[in-house]
Structures are given as C-alpha cells and as structure tokens.
Amino acid sequence: MKELELKYGCNPNQKPSRIYRKDGELPIEVLNGKPGYINFLDAFNGWQLVRELKKATGLPAATSFKHVSPAGAAVGLALNEVERKIYWVDDMGDLSPLASAYARARGADRMSSFGDFIALSDVCDADTAKLIKREVSDGIIAPGYEPEALEILKAKKKGSYAVIQIDPAYVPNPVETKDVYGITFEQGRNELVIDDVLFANVVTENQEIPEQAKIDLAIAMITLKYTQSNSVCYVKGGQAIGIGAGQQSRIHCTRLAGNKADNWFLRQNPKVLNLPFKEKIGRADRDNTIDVYMSDDYMDVLADGTWENFFTEKPEVLTREEKRAWLDQLTDVALGSDAFFPFGDNVERAHRSGVRYIAQPGGSIRDDNVIETCNKYKIAMCFTGIRLFHH
Numbered sequence: 303m304k305e306l307e308l309k310y311g312c313n314p315n316q317k318p319s320r321i322y323r324k325d326g327e328l329p330i331e332v333l334n335g336k337p338g339y340i341n342f343l344d345a346f347n348g349w350q351l352v353r354e355l356k357k358a359t360g361l362p363a364a365t366s367f368k369h370v371s372p373a374g375a376a377v378g379l380a381l382n383e384v385e386r387k388i389y390w391v392d393d394m395g396d397l398s399p400l401a402s403a404y405a406r407a408r409g410a411d412r413m414s415s416f417g418d419f420i421a422l423s424d425v426c427d428a429d430t431a432k433l434i435k436r437e438v439s440d441g442i443i444a445p446g447y448e449p450e451a452l453e454i455l456k457a458k459k460k461g462s463y464a465v466i467q468i469d470p471a472y473v474p475n476p477v478e479t480k481d482v483y484g485i486t487f488e489q490g491r492n493e494l495v496i497d498d499v500l501f502a503n504v505v506t507e508n509q510e511i512p513e514q515a516k517i518d519l520a521i522a523m524i525t526l527k528y529t530q531s532n533s534v535c536y537v538k539g540g541q542a543i544g545i546g547a548g549q550q551s552r553i554h555c556t557r558l559a560g561n562k563a564d565n566w567f568l569r570q571n572p573k574v575l576n577l578p579f580k581e582k583i584g585r586a587d588r589d590n591t592i593d594v595y596m597s598d599d600y601m602d603v604l605a606d607g608t609w610e611n612f613f614t615e616k617p618e619v620l621t622r623e624e625k626r627a628w629l630d631q632l633t634d635v636a637l638g639s640d641a642f643f644p645f646g647d648n649v650e651r652a653h654r655s656g657v658r659y660i661a662q663p664g665g666s667i668r669d670d671n672v673i674e675t676c677n678k679y680k681i682a683m684c685f686t687g688i689r690l691f692h693h
Contacts, residue, residue: 303328311339329472330443334456335464337441341419343370345443345466348421351375351528353470356423358496358520361540363423364403364430365525366415371533371548373414375525376406376541385409388569390585391433401429406541408437411562412589419443419464426451434458438586445470492692496523500686501661505673508682514539515636515659515682522638523661523690529640531691534648536563536655537636543567544655552641556648559637560655567632567656568596568625578614587612596620632656640690642666646675653679663689 305322319339321328330345337345344367351372355363361377378399386392389409397405400422408415420434422444431451434442441464442455455465479488500523501516511519518537525535529547534555536544544563546555568574574596579588591612594603600619603609609616637652639662649672652660664685666672676683 303331306332308339308342309336325475329469331467333447333452333465333467335441335459335462337464337466340369341441341464342466344368344419345421345441345468347528348372348419349443349468351524352421352423354496354524354527355521358524359517359540362400362403364400364407365421366404366407366410366418367421368414368418371530372407372525372528372542372545373418374407374410374542374545375521376403376410377521378403379406379540381405384570384575387575390436390588394429394433397433398427398429400424400427401433404430404433408433410541410543410566411545413593414562416586416589426455428454431455436585440464441466443468492527492690494527494688494690496520496527500688501684503664503687504682504684505664505669506676506681506683508677508680511659511682511684515634518636519638519659519661519684522636523686526638526640526690526692528692531640531693533640533690533692534559535638536560536652536657537638538563538632538634538656543635552639552644553647553651555639556637556651560651563632563635563655564629565593565596567629568620571620571624571628573618573620573624577617579612580614583612596625598622629655634658636661638662640692642669642689643672644668646671648672649675649679649681649683653681657681660684661686663687 304327305320308319310317311319321342348365348367351365352363359377363377365375366373381402389405391405417438417440419440420442425446426444427448428450431454435454443466455463476491478491479486498516501519522535522537525542526533532549532555534546535542536559543566544559546559549555591603633656635656636659637657642663642665644666658681660683
C-alpha cells in the first residue's frame with residue numbers, strides 16, 4: 303500500500319487528505335478503525351519517541367500523545383502502591399512492564415492525556431490492552447499485538463478504535479520535506495543519538511549526576527526531541543512528570559511543566575489519595591475533581607451544595623501551606639530543556655519542583671548567571687551543546 307486516503311485533514315473542511323510515500327510502500331497496516339490526519343501525526347511522532355526510549359534504556363516504553371506533543375512518556379519500571387493508586391490501576395493485579403510503562407505515561411498528566419493517541423515500543427500484550435480499554439483514548443500504534451490484546455482493542459469505542467501496526471524495521475529517508483503555503487521545506491532528519499556522552503560536560507560546582515539521573519535526563523531529552531518547541535520536561539524515576547510544550551517563552555515552559563510536576567506529586571498527598579469519592583463517579587470526573595481540589599479554586603468542588611455531587615462526606619481543604627510542605631519533599635527530579643536557559647529564573651522555578659539535575663544546550667550570554675543560580679541550590683547542570691527544536 304503506497305497511500306491511504308483519510309476522511310479529512312486537521313479540520314473537517316480540509317479535503318482531500320491522505321498519507322502516502324513517493325518511493326515505497328507505507329510501513330503501517332491499519333488493523334481497526336479509521337485513523338485521521340492528526341492521529342497519524344501523533345502516531346508517527348510517538349513511535350519514534352518510544353523506539354528511542356527503548357533503545358536508550360533497554361526497557362519497554364510508552365507515550366501518551368495529544369495534538370502532536372507527548373502528555374507523558376515512561377519506561378516499564380514496576381509501580382509502587384501509591385503510584386498504582388494515583389494511576390487508577392490498584393485493582394488490576396501485577397502489570398507487565400509494558401502496561402506499567404503506559405500506566406506511568408498516562409498517569410503523568412491525566413487531564414492532558416484524556417483522548418490520547420498511544421505509542422508502544424513493544425508488541426501490545428493483554429495487560430496493556432486491558433488498561434487501555436478503561437481509558438478514553440483515540441488509538442494506538444505498536445509493532446504488533448497479541449491476539450487477545452487485539453480483540454480487546456477492536457471492541458473499544460463500539461468497534462471504531464484506531465489500531466495501527468508499524469513495521470519496526472522501517473527506516474525513513476534521511477532527508478525530510480514539508481509543504482507550507484505551497485512552498486516545500488527540506489532538511490536532514492534529526493538522527494541525534496541521545497546517550498551518556500551528552501551529559502559529560504557538567505559546568506556546576508556539583509559534579510555528581512548518578513546513573514538513575516542520567517537515565518532520567520535521557521528520557522527528558524528524547525521526549526523533548528518529539529515535543530513541539532519551546533519545551534521543557536521534568537522526569538523522575540523513569541517517567542516524565544511534567545511537560546511544557548509549545549510556549550513562546552522559556553520561563554513559561556518551565557512554569558507549565560513545573561506546575562504539572564507539582565500536580566503529579568500532590569496527587570500522592572494522603573488528603574488527595576483518600577478523597578471520599580462516591581461510587582458512581584467515573585475516572586475522568588475523578589481526575590477533573592482532583593485537579594480542581596488541588597488548585598486555588600478548590601471551593602468549586604467543596605462548596606456546600608456542590609461537594610455532595612462528588613463525595614460521601616465533605617473533604618478538608620488542602621491548604622497552600624500543606625501543599626508547599628508536601629512539595630518540599632519532592633527531590634531528585636531531572637529537567638531537560640530543548641534550548642538554552644536565558645535567565646536564572648528558570649532554575650529558581652525548577653528548584654521549587656525538586657529539580658537536582660539539569661541538561662540544557664548552554665550558549666546564553668547569561669550562562670554565568672544560570673550556573674550561579676544552580677550553585678546556589680547545589681543543582682548539577684550539564685551543557686549538551688545540542689538544541690532539540692521540533693516543529
């Protein structure tokens with residue numbers, strides 16, 4: 303198959319629409335559903351991301367994509383009891399490494415992952431399919447599917463769930479093109495290999511970047527490689543916990559990603575873990591309610607006459623002081639940036655979300671100020687010398 307006709311492009315008025323190859327067959331097979339234009343953009347970006355994560359770490363990897371940027375990305379490390387609870391998988395028994403990777407990727411930012419497109423590095427197993435079955439999702443791409451997993455996924459969304467199989471041996475042309483306003487852009491593909499060598503130039507007084515931090519920094523940089531720029535990514539324990547994508551200002555990226563990382567950790571606070579939800583409240587509504595409860599707008603769900611819609615009893619407020627005290631326990635977070643930090647304010651904001659390790663290209667005229675701010679908090683920072691813009 304050299305081309306696949308699509309219903310429409312980014313929007314219903316954009317017709318005709320198709321994907322095709324000029325010099326060979328498409329490396330994919332649609333096993334179920336009718337993936338759309340944006341679905342395929344998410345699928346192909348997500349597949350590259352998880353393929354590189356698997357290569358870099360040796361572990362199964364998963365990502366949750368929305369609008370051509372990842373909402374989460376992770377490798378298949380076992381979940382602890384708190385993680386199982388905040389990712390809504392505490393009733394599923396032991397999960398396969400691949401299912402654990404997707405639980406982490408989906409759980410990093412559940413609000414943004416609602417209606418995601420999934421990419422898996424490995425053949426989709428039944429554990430992963432059962433997890434996906436419970437979530438609101440548009441589709442999936444993987445190198446293969448176990449028979450039981452495929453049947454589970456085919457039944458999703460009343461039989462319309464998009465299931466794509468990609469040939470893992472496919473190698474794209476080293477030169478890529480894109481048309482904008484009738485004009486063709488051409489560039490070499492970004493084939494940069496992200497490994498420990500990138501993190502060798504440590505420029506701060508603190509020179510210690512342990513092995514787990516290097517793995518987390520690699521996850522951050524690989525994630526950024528497929529995230530719409532400007533972008534910043536916070537990672538802890540083998541998973542992205544906050545991604546700030548597509549912002550014009552670097553500090554806005556850092557704040558957005560930091561706020562998401564904070565919310566990920568706040569979900570682990572006992573007051574949040576033990577919210578007395580009514581039985582009938584669905585997973586998506588729980589996520590929305592938790593998000594509001596943790597925010598400054600908590601009265602939107604705790605006001606008399608409102609809390610009764612969600613809870614069996616009125617929860618206590620999670621105060622600003624309690625939130626700050628809890629967030630002060632978050633540490634050993636790694637942060638990657640797709641371009642240099644122009645000001646120390648990015649480091650100040652990162653520090654408030656437990657960042658101890660930073661990888662960024664370097665090269666700002668204010669590098670000295672950024673290094674000085676890192677030294678102030680004993681943060682280890684390396685200059686990679688590599689920019690990772692993606693558009």
